[in-house]
Structures are given as structure tokens and as C-alpha cells.
Amino acid sequence: MYEKLLKLLDNSYSPYSKFRVASIIVMKDGKEFAGVNVENASYGASICSERSAIVSAISNGYKKGDFSKLYVICGDSNTISTCCFACRQVITEFFDKDSAIYCYDKKGNYKKFLVSELCPYPFDEEDLK
Numbered sequence: 001m002y003e004k005l006l007k008l009l010d011n012s013y014s015p016y017s018k019f020r021v022a023s024i025i026v027m028k029d030g031k032e033f034a035g036v037n038v039e040n041a042s043y044g045a046s047i048c049s050e051r052s053a054i055v056s057a058i059s060n061g062y063k064k065g066d067f068s069k070l071y072v073i074c075g076d077s078n079t080i081s082t083c084c085f086a087c088r089q090v091i092t093e094f095f096d097k098d099s100a101i102y103c104y105d106k107k108g109n110y111k112k113f114l115v116s117e118l119c120p121y122p123f124d125e126e127d128l129k
Helices: 002-011 049-059 085-094
Strands: 021-027 032-036 067-074 095-104 110-114
Touching (some): 002 032, 021 049, 085 095
Parallel strands (some): 067 095
Antiparallel strands (some): 021 032, 095 110
């Protein structure tokens, strides 16, 4: 998966931060969806790679519970970075708590997390009751 992520980094549009990020989601049926960060001069209009990939899967007909694994690389970082909190919120909406998230650095080192580890106190449908 690392090689696919490296190639996908070329699609990142990050002229402001110079911080390229790429993600690949694997669905429970094995289908993959890719995402990259797409920045905007108005930072609030930017989208992270993780949410880009999730939105792509949903746009292609997948639903909550269909998501299996998430792979993320921060291509310009010497350290293994985790997903931002906006992405973590969206991840908790669609992934099971025991789904795996693999976070890579630019050298191919990675750490595996469960959604429940990155998002121990999610805001979810139970909070809306």
C-alpha cells in the first residue's frame, strides 16, 4: 500500500502548506478509494485526503459500515502523523470502532491504530438523542 500512497501524493494540491497527504480506503468488499488533500487560498475551503476518500466512497454508493481500512501518508513529514480531528470525526461516522488506520511517514514507517484508539470519545448518533 505504501507504494500506491507515494504515487498518489503527486495528485495532492498543497501550494500553501507544502504538506502533501494521500489516503486510500479499502472497503469491506475490497474496492479501494483514493483521496488527497486539496487546499484553497481560503483555508476553510480546503479538504483533507481522508475526507476526500470517504466522500468518494459515499459518492459511489457505499454506506456507513462498508468501510474496512484506511491508509494515510503525510508525504513531507519525517514523523508519523495522525489524522486531524475533523477527519477523525468523519471517520467515526463511517468506520467501525475496530477498523484499522495505518499512518505512514515518507520513509514507509507506519503505526497501526484502531478507530477506537484515535477517537476514544466520539460524537455520534447517540449524542443526538
